[in-house]
Each structure stands twice: as C-alpha cells, then as structure tokens.
Amino acid sequence: MPLLGGIRPPIALLCVLILALAGLTAKVLGPGTEPVVPKAVLSSQQYFAQDGAIALRASIDERVTDLERTATALNTGGPADPERVLSDLSKAYQKWTGTTVLDLESGKVLAARGERIPLAWLDKDVLTGDKALTPRMVRLETGDVRLMTMAVLDGKEGAQQLLIASNSLSVPSINLGPFRSMAVVARGGEVLATAGFEQSEALNSDAEREKLTFLQKQMSRLSDLAAEETEQNPVSAREPGSRGYPGVSGTLLGEDYNGRVATAGYASLAASDPEDGESVAAGLGLTVLAMLPVVQQQTVTEDSRQLFGLLAAGALVLLGLLAVAVLWMTVQRPLLGLFLESRRLARGDLIRPVTVPRWGEAARIGFALERTRRQLGGVSAPDGATDARPAGRFRGGARGPLALTAVLLLLWCVPVGFLLNRTDGTVSIPAVMVNDQRDRTDLVADRARRALNEAQADLVSTSRLIDTDDLAATERLLKDALREHTRYQALYVVREDGDIVARAGDDPHTWSAKKDRSLVRVSGKGERKPVVQTGAPVPEHEGMTLVGEVRVEFLNSLLKRPGLGEVRIVNADARTLAASDGFLAFEGLPSDALPDLVRAANVQVGAGPVENGLLIRHGGAVTVAAAAPFTGGGVASDLGWTVVSWQNAGQFEITAYEREDRSVLASLLGLALIVVCLGWIHLVVVRPLRALAADAEKLADGDLKTVHYPRYQDEVGAVVRSIELIRQQLQAHRQAQARRPAEPRPSAGGR
Incomplete structure (x- = not known):
C-alpha cells in the first residue's frame, strides 16, 4: 500500500493531531502563573513613552524648522533690524524661552528677548565644519538644560548675524496623574528634564514623601537602563519582520515598595518616516522614559486550573480514541476486508463465499462480489437466497461514521470554545x-x-x-x-x-x-x-x-x-x-x-x-x-x-482574556483537525467508495461493457482493479459459453 494514500494515513494523522492538541491544551490551559505586572500594563507604559517621544520629537523638529524658515524669509526680504526680527518672531511663535541676535564678526549681542542665553558654548566648531549650526544642548547655571537652535541672518553692509533660540527639553505639559512621571534622558543615562514629580511634592505625610524618594531613585536607575537599551540599532532591536515604532522602545521593571512595583516604558526619539528626511531631534540621542508604580500581583500557581487543563486534555484523548475506534471498525477494517476478498476473486479463488460486511457501501460491494463469484463459478444461490439486495443491511453508508466521529470531537470543541474560561464582562480591568x-x-x-x-x-x-x-x-x-x-x-x-x-x-x-x-x-x-x-x-x-x-x-x-x-x-x-x-x-x-x-x-x-x-x-x-x-x-x-x-x-493582555483566547484557539484547532482529517477521508475514501459500490452492483447486474479505472493508488483503487479483472473474467466466461456448440441427442439405433 502507498504511504500517502488510502484510509490509514488520515486516521494516523488524526491520532497524532489529537495527541498534539491534547498536549497543547494541557500546557496552555493548565498551569497559569500570574505575572508580577500584567502584560497590558507594561505595554501601556511602552505606548505612553512612545507617545511622549513622538510629541517631543515633533516639537523639536518644528522649532528648528520654524527658525530656519523665518531666517530664510528674512534673508529674502533684505537686512532687517535685530529688534524687529525678535519682536516679529515672538508675535508669530510663543515657543522659545529666549532669543538672541549677535554679530558673528565681533560677537556683540545686538538684541535679546526672554531668558538670557549663555554664549560660552559658542566656538569655531559650532559655526563651521560638517555639523555647523547643528542644535546643541546647553546646561544653564540653574542646572536646567536648553536646546539651542541657530540660523544665520544677513545684516547690513554684508555683515552676518547669528539668530539663536533656546527652548526646554521638557515632556508635553499634560496631566500625568498621581505618581506617574516622565523624563527626558540623554546618552549615558543623564536625566535632562522630568515631569510628574512636582505633582507629588505637595504631599505632606512622611509615607508619601518616602514613596516619592523611592520613585526618584527608581527613575535614576531605570534611566541608565533605558539609555543603554536605546543604544541598539532600531532594526535589530525588534522581532524579525515586525513593524511598529521606528525607534527603539521597550519596558523595564524596577524594584518593589510596599506592594507596588515601578514599571517603566522607554522610547528613543526617531523620525516618523525615514523617507521624509532626517530628523534633527532623532540625532540628539534622547530617550523618553515613562514610569508608574503599580500594585504587585501574587505569582502563585492555580492548582484547580492546572487540574482543569489536564482534565480537558484527558477528555480530548478519550473522545479521540472513541472517534478513531469508530473509523477503524466501520471504515478501515471493512475496506481492508474487501481488498483481500476482491484480490482473491481476481486470482480465481472461487470456492469460498465472499465475507460480506454488515452494512454500508462495504456491504453493497461485498454482496456484489458474492454475486459475481457465483456467476464465475456457475454456482446457484443457496436455498432461500436471492440476488435482490436486502434493504436493511445497506442503509446509511460511510458518511455516517464520519458524522459520528465529527460529533464526538465536537463534544470537546464546542464546550472548550464557548464555555471554558469565558469572561462575559466579569473581568476586573486594572x-x-x-x-x-x-x-x-x-x-x-x-x-x-x-x-x-x-x-x-x-x-x-x-x-x-x-x-x-x-x-x-x-x-x-x-x-x-x-x-x-x-x-x-x-x-x-x-x-x-x-x-x-x-x-x-x-x-x-x-x-x-x-x-x-x-x-x-x-x-x-x-x-x-x-x-x-x-x-x-x-x-x-x-x-x-x-x-x-x-x-x-x-x-x-x-x-x-x-x-x-x-x-x-x-x-x-x-x-x-x-x-x-x-x-x-x-x-x-x-x-x-x-x-x-x-x-x-x-x-x-x-x-x-x-x-x-x-x-x-x-x-x-x-x-x-x-x-x-x-x-x-x-x-x-x-x-x-x-x-x-x-x-x-x-x-x-490580561490573563483572563488570554485564557479565553487560548480556549477559543484550542477549539478552532480542534475544528481544523476535524475538517482536515475527516475531509481527507471523505474525499479520498468515502466518495470513491460510493462510486465503487454503484459500479460493483452494475457489474453484478450484467454490465460488462463499462471499464473500471482506479482513481487513487490505495485500497479503494486496488478493489477497483480487482473488479476490472473480474469483469474481464466474466466477459471471457460468457464468450466461452456462447462459442460452446450444443450437445447432439443420441439416435434410436444406438440403444
């Protein structure tokens, strides 16, 4: 018998898939340890950091672009008074903490508005070279960090002036809620700006102040880790083939304090689309860190759920064995018996009657083979027997066992998919x-x-x-x-x-x-x-x-x-x-x-x-x-x-929803198992078997002209080949009977 055809491979595959699905069910529906922090909470902190990084990147790029466009427009219109330049700039945009215009040749400040800008960081490297006029981060005497953006203006009589605008690197000024904090981190882990802690500084109790101190220490520690993580290449930092945030982002877990764990998400500043050109902010090496303390969950194994998963896997194995037994008893065994009986008749062994299966297409084929055996051997039917097909033995067919097998497997798939681990809106959302x-x-x-x-x-x-x-x-x-x-x-x-x-x-x-x-x-x-x-x-x-x-x-x-x-x-x-x-x-x-x-x-x-x-x-x-x-x-x-x-x-990504999804997935895999294996049997065995039953009955009824060709090289195909050989034998037998002369009658003188 061929390895890839017939009734044996789909039944064997059914056994293997049932055992595999049972093992998978025991694993994913069995022991379930709760994480310290739900995955959904960690993912939310990562998304929060990405949103902050996108907002900060867009803010920095817009400020740089606006200053460059303003300088280009002013240069097109001819030299302008420095005081008027800063006045018009402040009326159009209220985004810079301070602006200054100075003469490039003498270094003299020609005009200034807002916060005083220190000039000690200005040198030859800032104004010349490949990275000339690139934005710089400068720390003020107060300890705050400012981003300095520069543009060259055309002054009177061919002189050149330098327009400098400073702005803070603070995260977007939004309501972060109690004890949520965000930070802008430079290369090396230095915290340049924070937001959120100032909302907690008004707390008066010692416990709240102690908690604030703990969070500040965690922010410093996690900032170092985030800066180290964002040094990776954005492509290699993600799963192969995955898309999403163009920069490097992820989550971090800090230490616990009074039942709460410091969770953090980080994201490096990255251009929204590389095809749109390089981003000035993306080249600064900044990272946004979002941190929030959350309640720690108990990491215990649920023994009852583990037992329930094992019971579900055991039920699948039991029902699977019953389904395989049904297929073996009602389809495989009768088909193999027909294969042996048809081959015996094709070899000319006509002495022993054909063993006719009890019901279905196999019984129809077996009864037809018995009729052809009697025709080949010239044997009359036993006393009381008739060539008419008994109706009771042939009701149903091979599709009945397939339907019964599907029902047995559905008895497991339906409860698992629709009843097991159902949430029905009762899950507690953090x-x-x-x-x-x-x-x-x-x-x-x-x-x-x-x-x-x-x-x-x-x-x-x-x-x-x-x-x-x-x-x-x-x-x-x-x-x-x-x-x-x-x-x-x-x-x-x-x-x-x-x-x-x-x-x-x-x-x-x-x-x-x-x-x-x-x-x-x-x-x-x-x-x-x-x-x-x-x-x-x-x-x-x-x-x-x-x-x-x-x-x-x-x-x-x-x-x-x-x-x-x-x-x-x-x-x-x-x-x-x-x-x-x-x-x-x-x-x-x-x-x-x-x-x-x-x-x-x-x-x-x-x-x-x-x-x-x-x-x-x-x-x-x-x-x-x-x-x-x-x-x-x-x-x-x-x-x-x-x-x-x-x-x-x-x-x-909450555990209860994940278990529900796993239950539905197990049910869908069971349905796929039913469709694949039973569909295979129906297409390769049942349909050809029904056609074979009709052909065998026609042959037994005297149709010797129809040639029978096997569709597949399997058990059904072997029976078809044997029936074709039997047809040829019947045809030869009738031709021999037609050529045999009639026997002469004896004369009277010979008595």
Missing part, C-alpha cells in the same frame, strides 16, 4: 489601564492642539511677507509655503467680503471676516470631508486674511497610535471631525455613552481630564473609553473640540 487610556488621550489632544496652533502660527509668519500689490510674488510665496508646509491643502488670501486675491493648492472654500471673527473654523457639512480652516490677518492690509485649509489626513495621522483603539476629534456637539479610522464628516459617535463622556469632559475643562475615563459594559463586552478637551492655550483651545478614544478591553 484601574491603571483606565488611567493610561485617559492620560494617553490627553497627550493626543495636546499634540493635536499644538499642531493647529502651529499651523496658525505658520500663517502669521507667512502673512508678514505678503505684498498684495505684487500678486505674482504673492502667489509664488503661497506656492512655496504650500510646498514646505505639508499640513495644508490650500492657501489663499481673501478680502473682508470673501473675494480671493491670490491662491495656491486646491479650490478654496468660503471665508468671511465680517460674519465670523474666529481664526480657526470648520465647515463642509454634507460634504465627504470636513473643511478645517485657519487664518491670520495680513499686516498693514486691513480686512485681508491669509487662510490655510488643513488636510483632514494630517489630523487623522496624529490620532493613529497603537494600543489606544479608535480615536476621534469631535466638536462641541460630539460630531466627528477627524478619526484614526475611516469616518463620515460630522457623523455621530457609535455609542450613546461616548457623547455623555464628551460633554462631561468639556464641563470639567478647568480640572483637566482627571475624571474623563470610564468603563462601558454592554452585554459581555467591556469598553475602556476616555475623553480629553483641547486645553492649554493658543487659538485651538477655544474651539470646544475634544479627543475621544475607546477600545475593547478584550484586546488587553
């Missing part, structure tokens, strides 16, 4: 997960608000260069600005009555300064996408406004963060303006609880997002949701917009 959803939503809201403020600030800076008397130059300026600022889809200058003076990009939408004085507007109801417009008055041209339409895709890209679920920006009426997934303009939120959450978030604007997270239980599903309004200043803070996020808690 409060940390709700807090992280709320705080990360607040971080996304802060980033989106800053992006809109930045868009309006860019327009303010560009509007100072507009000369409406030269429309050709104005359109060239708008085209250059549109090419540099990818967040816009259209730029245009409009009069107070809405007439377009100059434009670049897509078709403009209506803007009227008479009816609405707000600088950020939303329109486009009834259209495919909402239209977000920002404006800046053109100086010295009363009634004229430079308008930029922000691409909705740009806003959508700010909301796409792993581990946060679906994120949307909604207006005061809870209508969607942007989303991480597809959406319709101004569509409502999918759950009735989400608009209430948005309204509650806007009511608590003064208190921040402390209470703007909740669990939504509906049936057996649990949803974690959060909302964060636009707060913190700028033109975007007065819009009444809110970022709302929600995700199914079943996606969290």
Whole structure:
C-alpha cells in the first residue's frame, strides 16, 4: 500500500493531531502563573513613552524648522533690524524661552528677548565644519538644560548675524496623574528634564514623601537602563519582520515598595518616516522614559486550573480514541476486508463465499462480489437466497461514521470554545489601564492642539511677507509655503467680503471676516470631508486674511497610535471631525455613552481630564473609553473640540482574556483537525467508495461493457482493479459459453 494514500494515513494523522492538541491544551490551559505586572500594563507604559517621544520629537523638529524658515524669509526680504526680527518672531511663535541676535564678526549681542542665553558654548566648531549650526544642548547655571537652535541672518553692509533660540527639553505639559512621571534622558543615562514629580511634592505625610524618594531613585536607575537599551540599532532591536515604532522602545521593571512595583516604558526619539528626511531631534540621542508604580500581583500557581487543563486534555484523548475506534471498525477494517476478498476473486479463488460486511457501501460491494463469484463459478444461490439486495443491511453508508466521529470531537470543541474560561464582562480591568487610556488621550489632544496652533502660527509668519500689490510674488510665496508646509491643502488670501486675491493648492472654500471673527473654523457639512480652516490677518492690509485649509489626513495621522483603539476629534456637539479610522464628516459617535463622556469632559475643562475615563459594559463586552478637551492655550483651545478614544478591553493582555483566547484557539484547532482529517477521508475514501459500490452492483447486474479505472493508488483503487479483472473474467466466461456448440441427442439405433 502507498504511504500517502488510502484510509490509514488520515486516521494516523488524526491520532497524532489529537495527541498534539491534547498536549497543547494541557500546557496552555493548565498551569497559569500570574505575572508580577500584567502584560497590558507594561505595554501601556511602552505606548505612553512612545507617545511622549513622538510629541517631543515633533516639537523639536518644528522649532528648528520654524527658525530656519523665518531666517530664510528674512534673508529674502533684505537686512532687517535685530529688534524687529525678535519682536516679529515672538508675535508669530510663543515657543522659545529666549532669543538672541549677535554679530558673528565681533560677537556683540545686538538684541535679546526672554531668558538670557549663555554664549560660552559658542566656538569655531559650532559655526563651521560638517555639523555647523547643528542644535546643541546647553546646561544653564540653574542646572536646567536648553536646546539651542541657530540660523544665520544677513545684516547690513554684508555683515552676518547669528539668530539663536533656546527652548526646554521638557515632556508635553499634560496631566500625568498621581505618581506617574516622565523624563527626558540623554546618552549615558543623564536625566535632562522630568515631569510628574512636582505633582507629588505637595504631599505632606512622611509615607508619601518616602514613596516619592523611592520613585526618584527608581527613575535614576531605570534611566541608565533605558539609555543603554536605546543604544541598539532600531532594526535589530525588534522581532524579525515586525513593524511598529521606528525607534527603539521597550519596558523595564524596577524594584518593589510596599506592594507596588515601578514599571517603566522607554522610547528613543526617531523620525516618523525615514523617507521624509532626517530628523534633527532623532540625532540628539534622547530617550523618553515613562514610569508608574503599580500594585504587585501574587505569582502563585492555580492548582484547580492546572487540574482543569489536564482534565480537558484527558477528555480530548478519550473522545479521540472513541472517534478513531469508530473509523477503524466501520471504515478501515471493512475496506481492508474487501481488498483481500476482491484480490482473491481476481486470482480465481472461487470456492469460498465472499465475507460480506454488515452494512454500508462495504456491504453493497461485498454482496456484489458474492454475486459475481457465483456467476464465475456457475454456482446457484443457496436455498432461500436471492440476488435482490436486502434493504436493511445497506442503509446509511460511510458518511455516517464520519458524522459520528465529527460529533464526538465536537463534544470537546464546542464546550472548550464557548464555555471554558469565558469572561462575559466579569473581568476586573486594572484601574491603571483606565488611567493610561485617559492620560494617553490627553497627550493626543495636546499634540493635536499644538499642531493647529502651529499651523496658525505658520500663517502669521507667512502673512508678514505678503505684498498684495505684487500678486505674482504673492502667489509664488503661497506656492512655496504650500510646498514646505505639508499640513495644508490650500492657501489663499481673501478680502473682508470673501473675494480671493491670490491662491495656491486646491479650490478654496468660503471665508468671511465680517460674519465670523474666529481664526480657526470648520465647515463642509454634507460634504465627504470636513473643511478645517485657519487664518491670520495680513499686516498693514486691513480686512485681508491669509487662510490655510488643513488636510483632514494630517489630523487623522496624529490620532493613529497603537494600543489606544479608535480615536476621534469631535466638536462641541460630539460630531466627528477627524478619526484614526475611516469616518463620515460630522457623523455621530457609535455609542450613546461616548457623547455623555464628551460633554462631561468639556464641563470639567478647568480640572483637566482627571475624571474623563470610564468603563462601558454592554452585554459581555467591556469598553475602556476616555475623553480629553483641547486645553492649554493658543487659538485651538477655544474651539470646544475634544479627543475621544475607546477600545475593547478584550484586546488587553490580561490573563483572563488570554485564557479565553487560548480556549477559543484550542477549539478552532480542534475544528481544523476535524475538517482536515475527516475531509481527507471523505474525499479520498468515502466518495470513491460510493462510486465503487454503484459500479460493483452494475457489474453484478450484467454490465460488462463499462471499464473500471482506479482513481487513487490505495485500497479503494486496488478493489477497483480487482473488479476490472473480474469483469474481464466474466466477459471471457460468457464468450466461452456462447462459442460452446450444443450437445447432439443420441439416435434410436444406438440403444
């Protein structure tokens, strides 16, 4: 018999797969040790650090780019007074802690605004060479670290001036919650800036102050570890073939204190997309570390669950043995008997009657073989026997045992998949997960608000260069600005009555300064996408406004963060303006609880997002949701917009959900086992066997013209070959009988 055909291989494979699935079930559903900290909590800290790194990287790159664009625009317009340069810069952007203009030849400070910038770090290497004018990190006398950004300005009479702007390296100013802290770490593990600890310094009890001291020590220790980890190559630090955060990120576990463990996530600053060019911030070697103490879980083995897993595996083995026994008794054994009987008849052994199986296709074939044996041997049927097929013995067929086998295996698959380890909304979601959803939503809201403020600030800076008397130059300026600022889809200058003076990009939408004085507007109801417009008055041209339409895709890209679920920006009426997934303009939120959450978030604007997270239980599903309004200043803070996020808690890496998923996986593997093995038997054995039964009965009924070809080289194929040999023998036997002359009758004289 061939090794890959017939009835034996699928039954053997069924046995092997049942044993393998039983072993897997005993392993994944058996002993279950709880981790010290749930994986979901660790992953959330990693995502939190990634969000902070993305926000810090975007902030640094935008400040560097804005300063370079401002210097380029000023140089194009000719030499400008240093005091006016700093004045215009402070009016357009409120992002630098200090600005200074100095003469490069003499080193004399020509103008200064804000925080005093030390100049001792300026030397020849900073101003010349391959890394000339590269941003530098400088520590002030107060101990704070500032990032110095530089650009060269053209002064009067060919002299050159150096524009220096300093800004802090602080993490985004958001509500981190109690005892959550974030830090910016340099190469070597030096902590450059922290956030979150100042919220705990107001605590008065000795225990709380002791806890704060412990967290500060853990921050220092984990910062060293994070800086060491981020020295890796981002490609080799990830799993082969995996995607995700472009930089190096991960999680760390610190020491425990009073039943709490310091958990941390870290992420290095990296460019969002390498194809967009290099990031200045990514080259600084900075790392963002997010730390949070969480309650330590007990790491004990659940003996009852271990026993339950072994019982499930034992039940599978028992039902599997019964299923294999059914197939062996009702399919394999009769088929092998038919193979031996048909081969005996094909060799000419017609003395012994054919052993006919009890039922099914095998019984039909056996009865047909017995009839052909009598025809070949010229033997009449025994007394009382008939060639008519007894109906009772042939009911059903080989499909019945297959169905019975499937039922036996389904008796294990269905309870395991639908009853075992079901959560049904009863799982206790850690409060940390709700807090992280709320705080990360607040971080996304802060980033989106800053992006809109930045868009309006860019327009303010560009509007100072507009000369409406030269429309050709104005359109060239708008085209250059549109090419540099990818967040816009259209730029245009409009009069107070809405007439377009100059434009670049897509078709403009209506803007009227008479009816609405707000600088950020939303329109486009009834259209495919909402239209977000920002404006800046053109100086010295009363009634004229430079308008930029922000691409909705740009806003959508700010909301796409792993581990946060679906994120949307909604207006005061809870209508969607942007989303991480597809959406319709101004569509409502999918759950009735989400608009209430948005309204509650806007009511608590003064208190921040402390209470703007909740669990939504509906049936057996649990949803974690959060909302964060636009707060913190700028033109975007007065819009009444809110970022709302929600995700199914079943996606969290919580032990109860993991066990439920493993149970479902075991059930699906069992179903796959049924489909593969029993489908194999049905296609290779049962269907050819039914066709063989019909052919054998036709042969027994006298059909000697039909030639029988084996479909597979297996037991059924061997029986088909034997039947073909028997057909040829019957054909030869009848031809011999037809050629035999009739015997003469004896004459009377011969008596």
